[in-house]
Amino acid sequence: MKQKIQILSLMLLSFNVVKAQKTDVAKAFASAEKQTIVLIKNVDSARKDKPNLVSPRTVEKGAFKMVVSKDWTSGFFPAELWYFYQYTKDKKWLDLAKKYTEDIKKEQFNRGTHDLGFMIYCPFGNGYKLTKDTAYRSVIVQAAKSLSTRFNKTAGVLKSWDHNGDKWKYPVIIDNMMNLELLFEATKFTGDSSFYKIAISHADNTIKNHFRPDFSSYHVIDYDTTQNGKILQKLTAQGYANESAWARGQAWALYGYTMCFRETKKQAYLAQADGIANFILSSKITPEDGIPYWDYNDPQIPNVSRDASAASITVSALYELAKYSKNSKKYKSAADKILYSLSTKYVSKPGENYGFILEHSTGHRPAKSEIDVPINYADYYYLEALLRSKN
Known part of the structure; x- marks a missing residue:
């Protein structure tokens, strides 16, 4: 019995140590900058042969995958560059952000997708916040008109x-x-x-x-x-089964209702965000490091892929939700823990993965697509989480 108590004490001690650790944001950003410089070189190289490809999306089966501007993930790469500028105030990143943001501009008129928030608001929204360029504001308004249709x-x-x-x-x-x-x-x-x-x-x-x-x-x-x-x-098209909880879907929900509360101050949205956060954080399935499996109900757990992208979205949302909720300390502690895990266990080795920052994300497992790979939206929300952790 004494031995069992000792083991339990060690487990609890281990948990508290992980929870108490904080991410070195300066170090994490410096590492991410170096990776992204590699990524930009690969982007420019790929575009010499195929100039219509504008953004890096993932690495799948060892191959570097670029996408055209109408792909739902096209806006994340230029949006990342705006975050580097926000953090460093280095004109180098400003010039790069402006350059690659322009490649997505025509999608403001695209009425064939709901993803204009990702495609347009992520790059142009961040661009406007940092420069107050009225041209960016006009693109956002037109994109909203297109989405409203x-x-x-x-x-x-x-x-x-x-x-x-x-x-x-x-x-x-x-x-x-x-x-x-x-x-x-x-x-x-x-x-x-x-x-x-x-x-x-x-x-x-x-x-x-x-x-x-x-x-x-x-x-x-x-x-x-x-x-x-x-x-x-x-x-549940991209999850394990219709009644399962697809990890990235839960992250989108948490982020979405946190944002909706910020914009409206409607208490129903805060209550919804609190409920979703409780579902995510109370999971007995998620491993100790806080990075979820791709679906909470996959019966093959633990022998399935994790989803660092779901973790990145979640941690960014938790840092913001901590500003509004009575559960602030709980959310901040959980966010610190997840961000530390991402920054220490899920980052690419320097120069690898063509310059993507994080690895071990899952895109669409049922379609056998983008399983255990780096992916651009994981990197975007990871950088956002780093910035939010400072505030």
Whole structure:
């Protein structure tokens, strides 16, 4: 019995040591800068042969993968460069951020995607905050107009996907919460409340329809827009099963409702964010380092991939949520722990992975795509988390 108590004490001591450790932000940023310089060289090299490829997305099966501007991940790379400028105030990063941001500009007119928040707001939003360039503001407003065309009044939500019409009629994914910030910002710029009202309607209906009693989220809700927004299906397309909790989906939800509370001060959004945070942080499945498996309900755990991207999104959200919630100390402690794990166990070795910062993310495991790889949105939210940890 004495031996069991000693073992338990050591386990608790180990947990407290990990929890107490803080990330050296200066060191982490310096390492990330060196990696990103390697990444930029690879980007420029790839574009010599294929100039239509604008952003690095991942490394899959050893191959460096670039994407065109209409890819949903295209905005994360230039947005990362804005974060380097924000941290260093070095004109080198300002010039690079401006250069690669321009490559995404035409997507402000793209009405065929819900991902304009990722594609446009991440680079142009950060660019505007740091430069106050009115040209960036105009792009954001136009992108919000384009996104608004995907709103259906009957269902009260923005349509996510136009593809696979044989599987669903009007699919809305939890990721779509991340695009609402673009709409909130457009109302601030223009005074036009229609953008704000669309964002509120989408957020309210997502609370109503996307979540289970334990605050875990489905990935996809399929609406019937001809019958008062009737729910046709509740699915989890990128997770293990329809009733499973896909890790990145839970992270999108946490980040989205934290942001919605910031923009509206509606207590329902803070309560939703608290509930989602509790689901994530109370998981008995997540390993001690705080980096989740790709899906909380995969029966093959622990022999499945982790998702550093879900961790990056989560930790960034937790730092902001700690500013608003009565659970501030709990969230700050959890965020510190996860960020330390990412910074010490999940960073690429210098010069490897073509210059991506983090490794061990999972994109779309059911499609056997981007499993245990570096990926651009993991890097973006990791840098954001580093910046937020300082505040």
